[in-house]
Amino acid sequence: MGNKKIKKDQLKALFGELAKNNVLLTPSKSKGFVGFAPWDGDSADFPEWYRNTTIPPKAMFFPPVEEMLRFKKGEEGYEVEELLPGEGTQVVFGIRPCDARALKIIDILFSDTYKDPYYLKRRENAILVGLGCKEPCDTCFCTSIDVSPGESQDVDLFCTEMDDELLIEAVSEKGEELLSKISGLSDAGDEEKSKAKQLGESAKEKITGRIETAELQEKMRSNFENKEYWEGVSRKCMSCGICTYVCPTCHCFDICDENNKKDGKRVRNWDSCKFPLFTRMPMENPRHEKWRRIRQRYHHKFEYYPMNFDAIACTGCGRCIRECPVNVDIREIIGGI
Ligand code: SF4
Ligand code: SF4
Numbered sequence: 001m002g003n004k005k006i007k008k009d010q011l012k013a014l015f016g017e018l019a020k021n022n023v024l025l026t027p028s029k030s031k032g033f034v035g036f037a038p039w040d041g042d043s044a045d046f047p048e049w050y051r052n053t054t055i056p057p058k059a060m061f062f063p064p065v066e067e068m069l070r071f072k073k074g075e076e077g078y079e080v081e082e083l084l085p086g087e088g089t090q091v092v093f094g095i096r097p098c099d100a101r102a103l104k105i106i107d108i109l110f111s112d113t114y115k116d117p118y119y120l121k122r123r124e125n126a127i128l129v130g131l132g133c134k135e136p137c138d139t140c141f142c143t144s145i146d147v148s149p150g151e152s153q154d155v156d157l158f159c160t161e162m163d164d165e166l167l168i169e170a171v172s173e174k175g176e177e178l179l180s181k182i183s184g185l186s187d188a189g190d191e192e193k194s195k196a197k198q199l200g201e202s203a204k205e206k207i208t209g210r211i212e213t214a215e216l217q218e219k220m221r222s223n224f225e226n227k228e229y230w231e232g233v234s235r236k237c238m239s240c241g242i243c244t245y246v247c248p249t250c251h252c253f254d255i256c257d258e259n260n261k262k263d264g265k266r267v268r269n270w271d272s273c274k275f276p277l278f279t280r281m282p283m284e285n286p287r288h289e290k291w292r293r294i295r296q297r298y299h300h301k302f303e304y305y306p307m308n309f310d311a312i313a314c315t316g317c318g319r320c321i322r323e324c325p326v327n328v329d330i331r332e333i334i335g336g337i
Pocket of ligand 1 (some may be wrong): 214236237239240242245274323324325326327
């Protein structure tokens with residue numbers, strides 16, 4: 001199937017059609033934050049105001065708080081009810097290329113030795129519709145990590161905004177199948193494709209932030225014991241954990257049982273290596289000093305994850321820079337090593 005296009009003023013009709021048979025999630029503003037939320041049945045203007053979400057898309061697949069199971073004491077012992085996600089397709093419309101890559105990066109972990117049925121079920125049921133960036137933020141550095149603002153192979157469909165139209169390209173078979181079912185689209189040809197390419201190149205040129213990843217693992221190993229360096233770059237950090245919560249690839253969690261004697265539930269919550277109380281079980285957090293916790297976060301992303309899974313656990317989305325209350329900048333920390 002060839003590429004398709006749609007006028008932006010027809011997006012509401014397109015969303016209405018997608019929402020008939022799927023749960024449609026689009027960028028939405030709530031309480032000062034932007035995140036993906038079920039489509040409200042009306043708004044279709046987010047391409048005009050949205051650059052990226054504050055809450056990373058991982059939250060749709062690995063929620064901040066998740067009830068995993070419930071248990072009840074019966075005559076014969078405990079009865080357990082597992083609360084796996086249900087069936088039904090979720091169409092995520094408007095995911096940026098950096099965030100689609102982030103999901104590919106954490107897919108590796110959640111499907112490794114311990115397969116996570118909660119995350120994997122939601123991923124299996126999702127269709128990702130990417131949206132290229134026109135105006136990257138000044139904190140973005142995705143191009144340093146092999147992500148391009150104007151294209152993505154990590155989605156099912158990819159859209160590029162072109163004046164009053166959206167070009168829609170099928171990337172995967174799942175995307176192609178969905179595209180074939182949508183009505184009201186016009187055919188797009190080579191002219192639109194080459195225009196989309198130009199727009200992608202121009203978005204790339206707007207990204208000026210960079211980090212150097214060549215030989216970074218070796219440099220990090222040599223710098224590991226440099227206490228003075230890590231103490232210096234950690235000084236202003238308040239251990240609030242915001243950088244890890246907004247990061248689309250950070251995936252630490254804690255699991256607790258909330259037990260009311262006769263019944264209870266098992267809950268999984270996002271956790272953060274920035275917290276002094278992180279990993280207190282089975283003994284205690286071995287990283288008492290803040291600089292050790294900061295060092296852990298950067299080494300995990302740029303040394304351990306590549307060593308274990310052959311992928312850097314950062315996509316250059318820049319959220320941790322934008323949201324840090326004291327302006328800690330990952331580009332400066334990695335650049336200083
Ligand atoms: S957001 Fe900033 S202050 Fe908070 S833990 Fe991260 S680096 Fe530290
Ligand atoms: S470490 Fe920062 S720039 Fe990298 S993916 Fe996480 S939030 Fe984005």
